[in-house]
Amino acid sequence: MRTTLSRPGVDGLDAAAGALRAWQDEGVPWQLHPGDIGWFRRFGAEATAAAVRTWSRDGRILAVGLLDGPRLLRLTTAPDARRDEELARVLAEDLGDPGRGVLPEGTAYAEVPADALLHDALTGNGWGTDESWTPLRRDLAEPVGDPGVRVEVAGPEHAEVRAAVQRAAFDNSSFTPDRWHAMAAGPLYTDARCLVARDARGEAVAVVTVWSAGPGRPGLLEPMGVAREHRGHGYGRAITVAAAGALRRMGASSAVVSTPSSNTAAVATYRSAGFEQQPETRDRRRDP
Structure with missing residues (x-):
């Protein structure tokens, strides 16, 4: 079954946060934490739901994204799906096409886990690199x-x-x-x-x-x-x-x-x- 993009809505936020919680593990490059959604909740439940995107296959959430601003998507995937070719291709298509309702036309940004195959797919679709970040632990x-x-x-x-x-x-x-x-x-x-x-x-x-x-x-x-x-x-x-x-x-x-x-x-x-x-x-x- 193909990976599909969805907007989970307020009722689906718990499932998205639950997936993020399960993906946090030592030794796994992280990009998005359930706390990021918790902090965004200061804008209210409806605004938070409007900013969250999920990608699922066979009923399982494989990727979660948070629009932390109109042109920035912070995204992570299940650790065991980081090298999934179909997921990487679908994510790159959805991030690159303004009609998919993820990122708008014009300049846009994405934060992606360092070990994700999605980097290769984005490069192949003409994405470059931007600001450097320093994770600390x-x-x-x-x-x-x-x-x-x-x-x-x-x-x-x-x-x-x-x-x-x-x-x-x-x-x-x-x-x-x-x-x-x-x-x-x-x-x-x-x-x-x-x-x-x-x-x-x-x-x-x-x-x-x-x-x-x-x-x-x-x-x-x-x-x-x-x-x-x-x-x-x-x-x-x-x-x-x-x-x-x-x-x-x-x-x-x-x-x-x-x-x-x-x-x-x-x-x-x-x-x-x-x-x-x-x-x-x-x-x-x-x-x-």
Whole structure:
């Protein structure tokens, strides 16, 4: 049976997230984590469903994509389907044809697992490469040290503070308390924690959200940020160490994160928190 593309809708989000959860494993190049869908849920259930695409064969989901912006598809496949020729061909066709409802006309981008045969299919269809990313990983087999600052789990009563630090950390961030509540209302937030770090005066200075994929599987940091006026004091390292500790307590086997390679400060921060750099990856780019 041929691989088919679908939009799962709100009712199908659990199946897509369940597939992503099952695909998280040590030693497997990752591209999309259930936490990525959980973080996108800040825009609401309908918007999240509209951004998700799945590819299935014989009733089994083989690939999941998230439109993280109108021209960027973040995509991964089942590990045992990474070298599946028919899947690679269908994915390349669907990503290259605006009529399929995945990516629009004009310049578009795709993030694809490093070991996927899809890279060859995209190259054959005229796709080039674009931005470099640096994945980082921290093993959680051993206990994580004290972060050295006060860190609290942000619940509903902290939504305003959590959102304010997010906006202070990222240019053009639109995160609000209402969006925090929308994210926290999603089923994936059951396996997530928002953390807030405070300085010696009690002011909130850094935030992170961590997403578990279940015991024994890699957990994700998405996002982590330090308020602009508090940078340069080690708070990024501190909140990252706290994030690793939270994931370990949730049973994660490792903590993973990815950042643009050009963001050398972020790479340095994660390394200072015990994360090890993994081989770089590159976005794929389609030009008109």
